[in-house]
Amino acid sequence: MLGFIARRIAKGIVVLLAIVVLNFFLIRLAPGDPALVMAGEAGAGDEAFIAQLREKFALDQPLPSQLGAYLRSMAGLDLGYSVRQQMPVATLIGERLPATLLLTGSAFAISLSLGVLLGSLAARRAGTLADTAITGVALLFYATPLFWVSLMAILLFSVRLDWLPSFGFETVGAGYTGLGRALDIAHHLVLPAMTLGLFFMAVYVRMTRSSMLEVSRLDFVKTARAKGLTEGVIQRRHILRNALLPVVTLAGLQAGTLVGGAVLTETVFAWPGIGRLMYEALLQRDYNLLLGVFVVSSAMVLVFNLVTDVVYRAVDPRIEVA
């Protein structure tokens, strides 16, 4: 097992390196560079000004030497400096990561637990009205554009009912500490986490439902029934447990994207997360920052893939890790 993990980590580093090099060139293919963007925003810029900015961003260097410098700093675990934001990239990402993890983590928990619960309910009552209702509602949330659902939720819960705050991470200037602050943040978390969670829930519902229906037709379930086990035990121990494998696969994939953040949700709810940071870095062609976010989120994908493989084994000991 340990050898397996070590091998996977070594492979991961190679993959990460390839990702860095590929992204480095990819983002430079987009027209415009950070110097032009900054001059544009300032509403003025003679050549001297733009040349100055290019020098500041080290864009006057040839590409290979820019890449070399970046890889060297990466080797020292340094993600570089964002000239635009006047801060080390690692600091910028570090500041935003907790908010993103809180949001995507909660949404993940909501979608997975609600999804598996509703999915198994639907499977048990397959073909009934309840089944149709569950799959229908889940699909509706999945099919409706996320930003629209978010805005409607804001209109209902913030504007009409005034129950929940419509934007931000916490009440600015309230000066809450300790538990008060935690509750305040939780209050702000409800809307974004719910809308994002309901969006992903549909996938788990469908997956759990179909997988359970498939397993329930297998012989060992018939055996269990013949043994006289109660329906609840059959559903939980025999069907659900065996049906969960594809759900774990899916959850592993989704977990990998947790760090990438949810750009739309973070934008609509002014959530100070990493998705927005990445999106803004892209628009502003803040190369170092953008690469930094890519590197961190790719690293997380690799880590979560590894974790998923280990979890697989725990869920189904028949699977060998290799």
Next chain:
Amino acid sequence: MLKTLMAGTVLSLALAGTAFAQTPKPGGTANAVIQPEPPGLMLAMVQNGPTQMVAGNIYEGLLRYDSALKPLPGLAESWSMSDDGKTYTFKLVRNATWHDGKPFTADDVVFSVELLRQTHARARGNLARVASVTAPDPYTVVFTLSEPFGPFLGIFEVGSLPMVPKHIYAGTDYKTNPANNTPIGTGPYMFKEWKKGSYIRLVKNPNYHVAGKPYLDEIYWHVIPDAAARSVAFETGKVDILPGGSVENFDVQRLSALKGACSTTKGWEFFSPMSWLWLNNRKGPMANKAFRQAVSYALDRDFARDVVWNGLGKPATGPFASTVRYHDPKAAKYSYDPAKAKALLKESGYKGETVRLLPLPYGETWQRWAEAVKQNLEDVGIKVELVATDVAGWNQKTSEWDYDIAFTYLYQYGDPALGVGRNYVSSQIAKGSPFNNVEGYSNPSVDEAFAKGAVAVGDDQRRPIYEAVQKTLVEDAPVAWLLELQFPTITRCKVHDLVTTGIGVNDGFRDAWIDR
């Protein structure tokens, strides 16, 4: 009957009187929206819109300007010009201090000019004719010019020439000085905290040099990236101030009409943003004057104003916005006239080439506007293809002249020599920058007029020069002028005196107070 009417009038006059007589109440917190999040707040290094809006509270210039663009005292309490228009003397206020407690003196002014010449593209241009800046005593600054410069007294606003502390920047690498992240100015509010992605917090400067001001205890600038969410934040009372351009245009009327909401279009006189279409004069059909005139006649500006901009703005009649000095309404020529456009098109020998139209990637309104213009042009027979870009792509395409027709809007800074000429004189044709003569128009008589207008002294000399140049430009139609843009500031009515000068919100909240 007459009597009651009279009494009613007297009563309402009396009420109005009390409303005006309200005295400012100190204290309170202002919650404003800032969009997009500024890249930094050190005004001498970064000059984009949001930076100016927030940092205008932290830094100050020597002068401020009223809505007629007449200079007002700022860090300078008085100023005078020599008869030959080459020497300007400023007397500074004596009790101004930096936020760290050090006194503000003439040495800081001399140093700021030196620093800004290295870091601030627009200041560098404005200061081109300044031969020397000296400080004969700690509260006197003398600018000596190599030749007279008509708009010279118009370059001292905080965004154009912010004063920076010598004791923090002298002898350092300005660009990497760590103090850039904790800006120190002389302004009414001090930088306190910046939670990236969430908010910027400024607090009252207790030692501000204007007695009794500022009134507010603190200002929160909330970063809310989504336009609809910004509207909701105002609607639900979480923010009280939406500076111009914070929300999409179609929301402006609805929000201004909310109970307890007030709005004003004032406070933009200094900037006078004007939008036009850059026609790439270098190539294709746009090289032909008749074609360019046809484009100008084909545009339905009233429709754009009423439908796309929800009634905000004013159709532009020429290169000078109506709020800019020496604007000549008589130079106007282009009304909406598709028939005339078609005739001119025929005359120009247009053979049906497709022209690439580049919209401005600044949100819904601009996208819709590009579609309306495409429709206008196709109605008279010009084939148009819309090209989609993001901001960086737009900058690159326009600055490298890789377009046929492109939307843009520029600030005019109150004077033709500061913000207008740069788009029309040949010396400003240079690849690599999106804010010069991008259309590639070149006319020696126009070059000469702008050169003469800049060094002429006094309105009597300058006015005829600029009136003539407006006529020439309108005739040549190097670009197609669209609208003088208006960006209303929407506030809760309990916020008073927020916009008091021609620079509006960017001039800082020094006069603002909240009725509680």
